[in-house]
Each structure stands twice: as C-alpha cells, then as structure tokens.
Amino acid sequence: MLSSFDPRINRLELPDAPSIPTDKVALDQFPTYEVFHQRKENAAYAYVGPVHAPEADVAFLFAKEQFSRRFPCTGMWVAPTSAIQVTPYGNDQESVYNLLPLLPVESATADATGQQAYDIFHLKKRGKAHAHVGQVSASSPEAALQAAKAAFGDQRPVVNVWVIRSADLLRSDDEDRDMWTTTPDKKYREAISYKVQDRIDRFKQEG
C-alpha cells in the first residue's frame, strides 16, 4: 500500500504499483458554457471564461462560484458554447464588420413571427474580453449579424463579434441581486487583510 505523510491519503489505501489507466474516452466530461459577468451596476456584461456543467442551471452555479466569489460582481449570464456564433477575427484597430459578406437585406415587411432577439458582443482588442453591445431582432444568426452591422457597425475597433440567440442566455434576475453581496466574514481571502509589516518591525526592534 502507498504510504504518505498525509493521513487522508493513507486512508485511500492506494496500491503501491497501480496498473496504468486507460486513456479517457472522448466527451468524458460535461459540455462547456461561456460566462459573462457585470463588474458593477450599469456596466456592460463582459466575457470572463468557461465552465463545464451538465445543464444551464448548474453552469450558472459553477460560474457564480468560479467567477464571482473573489471580485465585485453585480450580474451574470451563461450560454452554451455551442450556441455562440463567431465571426472571423480582424486586425486590431479595424472593424471586422467590413470583412463580412453582405447578405440580401431582409425585407422590412418580413413576417414578424419569425423574428427573435439576439445579443451582440464585440471584442475591441485581441487578447481582451468580448463585451455586450446590445440586442437586435432578426430571423437567423446571419441576419442578426447584418442587423448588428447596421446598429453597431460604426463602432471602432471591432476585432470579432459573437452572436447569441437571447433565449440561449441564462441571466441572473434583478430581484436576486442580493446574491452578489459578499459576506464580510470572508475577508481572509483578500490580500488586503494580511498586514505583516507591524509584526516584522516589532521583530526587528526586539532583535
């Protein structure tokens, strides 16, 4: 049996010479969701990272734990990675909207029943995070991109655009905003609560 300094590990009773495990099979993990957070009231929601989860509700819980427990946060959205439409990437300082192929403009009289809301996110600079710029109404993701170009195309620069059907975003509710209030009992995980200089100075004086 494997013996360790760590009593918890000894309790696992692990074999001394284990057999080589076989490789994990493909998809031996939960799908990913992309997370957007709001750093303060009225700020744009911005991309913060992915989480793995079996479904959107759980993704939201994981996202809250992973991305909001340390820094200020006033709201959070999650969307399945597979639900996000991504444009090609342009150069810094340019607008990727100029690279998009122009689709036939939808007739203004198009059947309104086929229209859905889409959320549009812009990446302003390579290496930074996508931020929410607004919503458009369209009949498909491609049409939504055209609508986004009309609505937000004058913004500069836009390196990359993400289009997400609004229904695919699970959003925190305004009524639940107190869930973002950080408990004052957890100061021990802030760098600012560790002040050792007094102790060092006292030690130097005594020494």
Add this chain to the structure above:
Amino acid sequence: MYGSASTHDIPAKATTGLENEDPILLAEFEARIARGEKIEPTDWMPQLYRKQLTRMIEQHAHSEIIGSLPEGTWITRAPGFRRKMAQMAKVQDEVGHAQLLYSAAETLGKTREQMLSDLVNGKSKYSNVFNYPTPTWADSNVISWLIDAGAIVNQLANAKGSYGPYCRALDRICAEEAFHLKYGHDAVVHMATGTPIQRKMMQEALNRWWPAIMTFFGPSDKMSTHTEILMRWKVKMATNDACRQQFLDMYVPKIWEIGLTLPDANLRKNEDGVWEFSEPDWEDFKRVINGDGPCNAERIAVRRAAEENGAWVRRAMQQPQARYVRPLA
C-alpha cells in the same frame, strides 16, 4: 501557480519545422506579433508555436492541480479556523486556475480528456517542486509564500505573451495570486517571529525547500535556435536565469529580514547587482522530474483515484447526443 516555458525539455536535435510552413502566412503571423497584437485561436499559427504553447499551458494547468495536493493536505490540520478557511480558499483558487488553463490549452486543439489522460499516465509533466513532501505546517507555508512567489514572477512575464486565451487566463490568475502571496508571507512571518519552536520549524522547512526552490525556474537556457524563435514569438518571455535573478532579488531580502537563513553559503548579491549562488544539483532535478522523486508516485496515484472515483458521476450525466465543442476564447 506555475507557468514556465520549459524549452529545456525540447530534444536538442528537434527541428523547428519552419521550412515546411507557408512563408507568406508565417510572415503575416510574425508581423502581427511584432505589432504587439495577440494571436487568437482561429488565426493561422506555425506548428511549433501551437505545440510549444500547448505543452506550456498544459504543464501549467497540471501544476495547479498537482500543486494543490501538498497544501490541500494541510487544510484539516491548519492551526485555527481562520487558517483552515484561508488555506481552503487558496486550494480552491488553484483548482479553478487549472480549469481556466485547460480551456486555454484546448483552444489550441488538444482535448481536455487527452491532457488529463497524459497527466495520470505520466506522459506530461508538472512543476517538479510538487514531487517533494510537506511534512509540517511550515512546509505548506513555504509553498504558499515562496513557490507562489516564483510562480508569480513567471506568470507576470507570460501574461505579456502573444497568445490571447493564455493572456486572458493569466490576467485573472495573477489577480487571485496576490492573496496567496500575502497569505503565505503572513504565515511565514507568524512562525518566524513566534516562539523558538515555531521559528525552528520554519527554518527547517526552509532548509528542506530551498534546493527545490532554486530549481523552480529550470536550468540555464541554452540559447538555441528554438529559444530564439520562441522569444521572438513571445511564447517564452524571459530566460530561466532572468526569472531566477528577479525572484532572488525580490525575496531573499524578505527572508533575511525576519531572521531566517538560507542553506547556501555562496548566496550573495555581488557589486554588479547579480545574485551568486551554488549551482543547484541538476542531476537530482533530472532524476526527480523523470519519476524518481519522493512524491511522484503519490501525486499521480491521488490524481488517478480522483479520476476513477468521479467516473460514475460523469457516466451518469453523459448525454449520448453530446458533441465536442472547443472553447472559444
């Protein structure tokens, strides 16, 4: 907690493969980096860039997972409730960092399943310092302060690198590491300025860990064609020696000011401001990194057990219609 572009593990006679790359695409790629723009996942990139970054980010992720083990073992035995909570928060951070880093590595094309398999099968490496044990609480404090300090030196350099997803992950990671550093320093100062027994315990832990700390950044880089290219591509941002010097400059004075000593009679800063020290035992380093260290078997065994014990949950939640989707950014 760790991120070193370990060019020293590239076989010396490996070719760069650049002669097989499209010269026009390569020129555009290099021009983008020279302009200070980041590379994003869907951009064209040379094979060497993809391969080296995958290896580097993957090793960094493994180091976060494995690095949480020697500290995790002290959560239940940490002296006092507040320290238990803080130690737990730190370990939780490290595992969270691994999640971010695996995703960043995945954007380069290697799946997370393959990376986790390579870890438990011993095919990929993690920071060698975690192959040493933490027999006392003071050893855990040395990791919290000085190993994290070394990692921050590394990570701040890498955060200025050229790959967008890695930069995004590192920005977040560096912000959280600030707490680890302060927490570790506080714990070491508390012991070093405490009772004679506490002080002795801390000094002994530091003596045990110092040789490993001196190897943390890896051996001096041989300035090969590889190193030169990887620095031009902003994959490797500083030489191992430069990182080591910066670390010594920042932390040796802080160690000395609390009355602790370091077990190297040759350690001193010369008139030119360069730190001199006894050359670490690189033969021993090689032996341990290749599997023959005091804790290699235990670290991998614990990781395997976690993998096996969690398998039923993943099986139960698996969706037959699921399709692999690579993270976006």
